[in-house]
Amino acid sequence: MDWLLIIVLLPLLAAAAVGVVPGSQRRAIRSITIGASGLALLCALIAFCSFEVGGGLQFETKVVWVESLGLHLHLAADGINIGIILMGAIVAFAAACCADDITHRVKEFHILLNLMIGGILGAFASMDLFFFYFFHELALVPTFIMIGVWGRGARRNYATYKITLYLSLGALLALIGLIGVYVQTGAESFSIPDLIAKVQESPIDEAAQQWIFPLLMFGFGILVSLWPFHTWAPLGYGAAPTATAMLHAGVLKKFGLYGLIRVAIPMAPVGAQSWLGVLAWLALANLLYCGLVAVRQKDLNQLIGNSSVAHMGFIFLGIASLNVIGLTGAVLVMIAHGLLAALAFGLSGHLYRQTGSLDMSRMGGLLRQMPLAGSALLMALFAGCGLPGFANFAGEITIFFAAWSAGLKTVTVIAAWSALVIGGLYMMRAIRCILHGPLGGDWAKAGDVSPLIATALGLLLGALLVFGFVPGLLTKGIEGEAAKIVRLAKPAER
């Protein structure tokens, strides 16, 4: 079965379906979105379960689009992206469930939401460089519109400008890099497997690699909020509607990391060798610096945004280690963080709807007021500071081992400090301010989450716990692919 094609087409069809429903039928519109993403989740789950570890590319769909340019719609899954697609489908479903806080222009919002979901899932399923980029843009543009039109807060317009400029710039740099890859390989094809086969025979000219890799690294890096290009993230997520923040922070942001692993390192291994040291230190800046910034935040969304930027540091560090353990850990954290970020933004969206403010100094005692949401937030914050039992811990500790064995010892020590102590500090502070203590002033009338949202958040939490208890579900598949990439990048150590 072409599960991937179905997964990608379902949301796009749902976007079309929402387009023909009259805008007053809000319930129908929401049901279409939730139904489509639910079905996509089901398909992703079936695909994940029937995925054969070590079986190469699976669930392939290949449609010729422009023969002369070598453009194909090529969807396929291997050990790395099958997990990410499943995570994306879970987050998409949860985001669809959490989208009922939109009350005006519901139809337009849901069209964009479905387009974004389709784009996200398509980007991670594509094995063709062109569609890989195309689907990403398909998801990115609705993000900007959604923040601009349905966003919240006084600085919404500024946030929209900023996120649009930053992300467009990042996407542009990456595009130049990708074109560079295409031209330099001379493969006459946009297919990633073809390109990899080509560079295995005749690697890209080393001088060219020295400019292709940094372009890709910073281009993709900006998309993932690499320090010092990170300031768009907390601001943008603070202003974004709940569903958008969940999808972007959870899944779409991982595109840059995925691109680094999938394209940049295999295509320009020599460039990677000389630039990954820089990446490791920037990763450390993400972890330490953004962690410290998070400590100072008074607004819950700013705190989650900054801590999410800090967590990107782990993934960059894993990539910079450039060994099997590190790349596997990086993908593991990508998946874990996707689930976690969606959970955290879903919860903060619920809190925001109660009083229209996320000022932590005015909260307090919410664990009593809203036991379900409170417990979920408690667990999310624990997961965020790397508590074992959640998938984040499995990934983070793997990355520590990887970075240490890659010889990045100073970086690892400081990273461990920021993960354990600084991470603990801001998360504990948040729990203390929001959940513990006497009930805060405006919160006496606040209600708990609705059953629908509770289901969605429960799903995210459940996935975090399952992958935390049995990380082997993911790592077995990832490891093989990571090993291939490492062999490409370091032929000497074969």
Next chain:
Amino acid sequence: MNTAAWLIMLLPLFSAAAIGLGVFRSRKASAAISVGAVVGSFLLTLLLVAAGDDLHPSVTWLAIGGLQIDIGLQINGLSKLMLCVVTGVGSLIHIFSLGYMKEDRDISRYFAFLSLFVFSMLGIVLADNFVMMFIFWELVGVSSYLLIGFWFEKPSAADAAKKAFLTNRVGDFGFLIGILVVWAALGSVEFGDLAKAVSGETAMITGLAGFLIFCGAMGKSAQVPLHVWLPDAMEGPTPVSALIHAATMVAAGVYMLCRVFFLIDGTWAMEAVAWIGGLTSLLAALMAVQQDDIKRILAYSTLSQLGYMVMAVGLGSPDAAMFHLTTHASFKALLFLGAGSVIVALHHEQDIWKMGGLRERMPKTYWTFLIGTMALCGVPLFSGFFSKEAILDVALENNLLLFLVAVFVALLTTFYMTRLFIVAFMGKPRSSHAEQAKESPAVMTVPLLVLAVPSVIAGYFNAHAPNPLVLAASLGVLVFGMLLANSAYSGAKADPLPARFGRLAKALRDRFWFDEIYQWLIDHVQENLAKLADAFDRWVIAGLLVRGAHGTTELAGRVLRLAQTGNLQTYAFWFAAGMAVLLVFTLS
């Protein structure tokens, strides 16, 4: 047998999950599930002990490249002993909690957390490798956090929980780095493999790793300088203080040191461990002398006894440390539960100067508390006597200075425990609550009576002939301490020491200002760094760089806009003029 081993650990997890998923429903069922799970674990432990075999079942948790992390259960003599302590004391404390927490509306949540704690603690006890131990180490930290902050609406409890968690995290940082060092140097994290790989050549690196790992123990076992969280942790419910902060979790650090003793054996880390232990026991005993809160006195006493155990490990005798750990677990749990019984009877009054005269009113609590006190002070033939003797023996053999410290600590221990006992139980009631105090119900007194038994007899299992010098010293300080305390406090209405010693007493009462110094450090270093990063983010990156780029673009736009008058005819003029110029160029 392997199934039994897994069940010991998993029963409490199932209980926690079951209560968690059905939380806020039936309170009685939750309590019953939790108590049933820990008693079940205890019975299975007894089964394992009876069977007598060493077991080592294991499954792979994570395997990537050269990194292999198992979840394996190592069941040998050491872990069996610890299993008995944890599940045995745990069972009694669960039962005691049924009475103590009866009135609380969140009793389901309480038992869920307690089960989670027992699960995590058993994970530490059974762990066969460092990463697994670290995993459960963190889980124990979290369950301790949840239980300290159980009454989370009380700001002091919430703050204490936060402090405990963060202080432990500082220790865990060292632990994690230690694990990485060991793994890089010896290529494995499994205790069995490591024990084989350790040799004379690796002493330097394993010493370093051992010390870093000891940092983790410093956090959990509350050794100086990471001891500050333990007294505050008394904000939690009293059975929690008994279980976690006296008998089991705080002993985890000592247990771990014994478990991985091969790593530090014969390295420089031993010396450091011994001195940190000795220092902790001395400082904590001094601080205990001037506390007024019954639970805090016991907390400092716990610190001091943990210092003893750590010192024993550092002096090369994990056996003595484990011996003291076992006896201490029973009598300190007894003392805490006794204190809990008193606190409930006095409607949550914890100041010993508002007690008094409880001897007649609460006879069962009185007698069991007396047994606990005697065991802690090391009265001959009680359990504490034998285990303390063992540690003093080791100290005398290895380090005379530390021996003197240990003897002085024994004197202080006798002094502050006698003070507590006289002030709280003897004399006349000093408050209306104390006058109306009644004995606690059977569900609370029976665990006291049961715990009193090992507090008396636990020492005989490992007794050996004492060194005469040690015997003389310990008996001497025992008698001297009791007489001193008796003369100072018998019939006293208020503490006479502050008047007599002034500044020194104040230093002890203020716990040598550790908290204040840390607060100052946090305020001035951590906060300033965070402020700096935040300001940099706001002003330099968001302000200067981003605004700068934005500003230049905008300025260029403004200048170019001058040409854009918006008047179509002007455009037409420029257009025509441009065409004319072009024509002139192309035609000429």
Next chain:
Amino acid sequence: MEPTLSQYLLVSGALFAIGLLGVIVRRNLLIIYMSLELMLNAANVALVAMSRFNGNLDGQVMVFFIITVAAAEVAVGLALIVALYRKRQTAEVADLATMKL
């Protein structure tokens, strides 16, 4: 006397210049519009003259095209101007500045 090509082109250029001047300086939409027509016709004159002197009919075909298109354009343009006049009661370009920043 038969006029020479340069004389035709001179007339055409003069007409074009007058038309351009009218477009640039006049303020009334209708007059600007007429000036625009003048410029178109200046081009027509040039095309016809070229066609005549080169013995090639392509230019005259072009002129028919232009006349047709211009007729359509006049219809649309005048309709717009009339609609604008009805709405605003003016045909002065200076008054039609609501889109200006």
